[in-house]
Amino acid sequence: MLALKQLKQIDATPSEPYETVPLELISEAQTKGYDSVCLPLTTEAWRKRWTEMCLMPSDSVHPENRSRESRRESRLLRRDSAVEKKAEAWRENPCFEWDEVTITRLDEAASITAIVSEWLELDAEDDGIRYDAEIALQQELAYASYLTIHTAILPAPRNRNHIASYARTVRACLQKAPFMSIAIRLPVYDTTSVTEPIVPVSPSSSSSSLQSSSTPSTPRLFVSNSTDSLAPLEAHIDAAWETWDLIRSICDYNIRLTLALDLTPPLPNSPGVLSKWAAEAVRYIFLPSTTFIANAKGYPVLPKPTQNFIRDSMTHRPNIIISGASSGLHMRGGEDAYSQYVRHLERTSSVVQAAETAGTVENFAQGYQDYLQAPLQPLMDNLQSITYQTFEQDPVKYRSYEEAIYKALQEWPYQDKIVICVAGAGRGPLVARSLSAVDRTKRRNVHIYAIEKNPNAFVTLQNRQRMEWKDRVRLIFGDMRSIVVAEKADILVSELLGSFGDNELSPECLDGAMRFLKPQGISIPSSYTAHLAPLSSSKLYNDARAITDEKSLETPYVVMFQAVNLLSGEGPGPSGLCGPQVQECWEFEHPRKNLVLNDQGLPPTNSHNARSAKLRFHIPHAGVLHGLAGYFEAVLYGNIGLSIHPHRKDQISKNMLSWFPLFFPFKEPLYLPSNCELQVSIWRLTNERQVWYEWHAESFLGSIGGTSTTSGGGQSLVSPTVGVPSPLIDAIDLVPRSSPLLRDGLERSTATLVKIGHTSLHNAGGRSNYIGL
């Protein structure tokens, strides 16, 4: 947390024992619970000199003058040549006078976040003013850099017509100051309209404007008397985000470019539109004391939507900048009340609480949030004991397995002898669970086989057999696709699933294991499905492309998502055909029926395990697609399952730790406007040696005017799902997402879509999973 302080004169007198006012401010803030201070870098003296040199009193008189050239000329014509000479001398050698900056010493600068001159118009209508503002900005950053200041906060963009120029300037600054971070101050929404460009601030525009500029937390330039107040707040938040997106895109997602989100404008109650900020590099949040309201006792608190937003933002652990705390705006609590309240919000954030609660995925995943991991390839690689140990810690997964085995045993009609085969026993957790399930049913004459191909894990199995299991378990060493098993199994238990279900080659392995399952035998799991949702995350995009491997953007990663945003909504979208937020791609069932088998009992080719899906997502709010989030759901037996599907995991297998989702990156970000449709194609492909995924996306908007017949009332309809309702969800009494409207949805599809973009195809050919025995 930072305190935003003002310092108008460099030569003000500090209190004892401080040598300078900045040192006093820093020390004072720290005693009041702040980590540090945020300070404007320059004084009024600088503003005065720059304004005299670079702005003309009448610059804003004729904004309708469209000829750039003539305006430039007239500016020179009207101007005092002595002033212009001074300006040229400054442009040639940009340099501060001692009283134009607020800090001059390294010890002052050590913990400061600097605010660049608020009044610099980097996006002025006039070319010349923009050019001079850029020189001034470079000068300020160079000075901050000299003092080893790590982050400078830039004035908010004000003029939509020249955001590209603003962004280009930022890009140039990032290149010129290679160690400095630049944060863009941005009001969370912007109600200025395109048709009302901000009038350049001229020196004649009175002291009240100067006053307001020295209290930058007052949103003087941000909330204008907008004429389009009818447009919903959501559109304005989308517009603010669009400004940010353009700036960071032009800066090529530079990791030193961050966001200082200004929460001065009151927030709406709809979290949907605010969730987009979760995917962005929000390093700072501005909270002026004026955003606080008084509670019943007169203490400053924040309105509910702002509270929620701050709590949710704790995924980023942003620096909160509080300004005006000493202005005495609230009756009670004094200056400390603001920082204490924000600390309280932090402590009560669900993100922070989940991370601090033992047994949660969030707690388990500490340090792994948004961290890219290569998926395991247990078929190709033999896992290490430590890897087995990590996954064996999951209490939920193995409890569910035991329950499934128990139920299967109970319902299995054949009574004389039962053979359970654990295919891929690892270090034996499923063997142990099988034994305890058997014990619970009090069945006798149950033979348990444990198959394992990892020679190292097989040693552990032998040890457990010798010490624990004795003759209740028979061990078989080898690959389940080739070994010989003495008797056919009634129940085949395996745990070969990956984050996307089939991505660790469970279908291929179980094809081989089916040789020793009885024709009517049970496979646990009996089926699994893969699910996708479109995702935005500037961090994951940046991390994936930073991997120095030309295939880094062509392979999926295992990621514990945190600073991400799912772009899809639940609506039927412009075509009326869009499915839910997270959609099913395909399913695998075991045992498979009607498979052609060769003499060894194996399918001659793997073509039956190829899959493809084409999904349609509705994108309610503008965003940038960086990749796809992949999830799985498995039916172990009956209504017992495993799920990492974000909407269903808590009902099906809460606090299961074993799987983080999968992230399929796109090589180029795809900009998606509000209310568009995203069509995603994904393929599971295979040849004689490998299995891999390829994915692709296209975006569409509803057609404008003309031929389209938009269907009314689409929002009120239940959104059709792809595929059948989950048996797991039915079992725990959720309202099933039934698909009675699917045909109706098809018939309503009269709206024409206009294609607006696509990403190139991506494939993991370079990092396939190898089937080869």
Place this chain on the structure above:
Amino acid sequence: MLALKQLKQIDATPSEPYETVPLELISEAQTKGYDSVCLPLTTEAWRKRWTEMCLMPSDSVHPENRSRESRRESRLLRRDSAVEKKAEAWRENPCFEWDEVTITRLDEAASITAIVSEWLELDAEDDGIRYDAEIALQQELAYASYLTIHTAILPAPRNRNHIASYARTVRACLQKAPFMSIAIRLPVYDTTSVTEPIVPVSPSSSSSSLQSSSTPSTPRLFVSNSTDSLAPLEAHIDAAWETWDLIRSICDYNIRLTLALDLTPPLPNSPGVLSKWAAEAVRYIFLPSTTFIANAKGYPVLPKPTQNFIRDSMTHRPNIIISGASSGLHMRGGEDAYSQYVRHLERTSSVVQAAETAGTVENFAQGYQDYLQAPLQPLMDNLQSITYQTFEQDPVKYRSYEEAIYKALQEWPYQDKIVICVAGAGRGPLVARSLSAVDRTKRRNVHIYAIEKNPNAFVTLQNRQRMEWKDRVRLIFGDMRSIVVAEKADILVSELLGSFGDNELSPECLDGAMRFLKPQGISIPSSYTAHLAPLSSSKLYNDARAITDEKSLETPYVVMFQAVNLLSGEGPGPSGLCGPQVQECWEFEHPRKNLVLNDQGLPPTNSHNARSAKLRFHIPHAGVLHGLAGYFEAVLYGNIGLSIHPHRKDQISKNMLSWFPLFFPFKEPLYLPSNCELQVSIWRLTNERQVWYEWHAESFLGSIGGTSTTSGGGQSLVSPTVGVPSPLIDAIDLVPRSSPLLRDGLERSTATLVKIGHTSLHNAGGRSNYIGL
């Protein structure tokens, strides 16, 4: 030109003296004026076997069955397991029988273009059929590859819902056959609709279907009984192009992927929508004999729009494939008439004719079409004599210069002594022109100075002075920004312009030369402007990114455009604010007024030469933005000018050879839907050592419903221009593109735009022009 032939049975008997039927067909075609033969690769026997193995008679019965999984299962259920076993054996080892292919020998294959089995449904609704079709395609390409066939033509995509799958398959084939070119057959427009997927062709669907498939020039599957015949033809051509765009994008612009454009559907008369094909790799054009109509004498000729299209296509020199020439469809001329007619179109194509006419740019530029050249940097590099010689060949440029000098001399009011200074004299062409202008005016007492900084060219100048000019010319060696000139000039003549006007640093050099121009003196040129238009060209995009230099897509190139398409139209666009097809960015005027100068008479900084422009283009037809085309226009003196502006060059300086346009590439192609607006930002930037450009683009669509107030009748208005009308155009009596509607245009701007995409920023920082003295 190729003849498309049929060969149903591999064991047909050839006529004497040919050993095989393919050899007979090739020889026969060559005697009839064809270069080669285009032949289907496979026979009916192959189709029969594949259909039996991979398609079910009832596969098309329940297309409404939406569950992929269950359909896959039911296909297996209904299927004879013996057939499925056969299919699996084939999938495991795809292999032809001898009678399933039309050619088997290297000598047969030597000059053949192969047509892959037309009936392969690479985009079938059913996953399994698609998968098997891909195996079959790979098998056919592998066989063609074995016979060293260089190009295979793939069946046209038929099902819009699965174009991505089709494209993914093509991509896989390109990767697997690293030496083969793949051409995608594509009807120039596609009237099939999304809601009517083509029913898979089943073996039971009678011999008539088999018959038609063996005459692939009949567009059986392409022109269906479409229900949306009300939509304009333009939309269908856009849709066909979109199909192609998706395929080549998914194939990452592979240079071995080309287009076989099928002109079977009748072409419209509007060339605008057809011009997009100019930017694509149209390697083949299908012309079935049925597209020909009979002329008055009964000879086969093509309808006018097709004639025009073929003539325009000669930029690509495509292979024309004529089918059915021997079917006797037309009364007169026999089989040879078709090939003779197409040769006639080729000869009478304006592209071919211009290239063959001496004195045209096209003739001069032979071999340089669409070839990327680094722009000259004459300030940094000293040019070679051969370079000077090439540019001195331009008759138009130097004639215009002489005329400008002549007029300036005539109109110059001071009569006693006139000083002409040629700044950057090179090998002396402007000195010679100055002398002959002086001679024409019969003026006396004219002093001519020639300044040159290239020490090598200065030797040539000394030689010419000694041999030709004697004491009429005084030579000064050195940089015009630093040398001392004895007397101030009345007329300063320079030729420092680049393709974009200021890109060879003419403004910076002339700033220095202004020291020795009299206050009221004349600069020839007196001004110049830079112009831009958005451009599509898959070749230029591919060539620019193929340059192994990380800055290759951040620098502009000099290019003689040919296979390109300007994407912009003249309309006011969705915002009502768009300018003309080619728009002015900025202007430089000489001498400059009101410039602050230092003691040396030079501007202290170069900031006055920074420029920026934001342009709005209307994009009437869908296309892909690959870069910007840059042009210049210069006023030498009065109404005498130089121009490479595509609409004005012929009026201002026809057949001028010295400048090809500039190409500013984008790093990533930007897809632009029909009727969108493209906003382009471009900056001319400078620091103390360098000058460079940066550019950026964003695309927008008109808002859908809701808040937008679309302005009616926009199309009928004269499009507003940016900047003032060209004085050059006024002089030669063109209707000026006046801008009386500009304010009106602004006021009509009530339509809201929806942003739909952007490209990242590009800058030539890595390849700047160096100012450094």
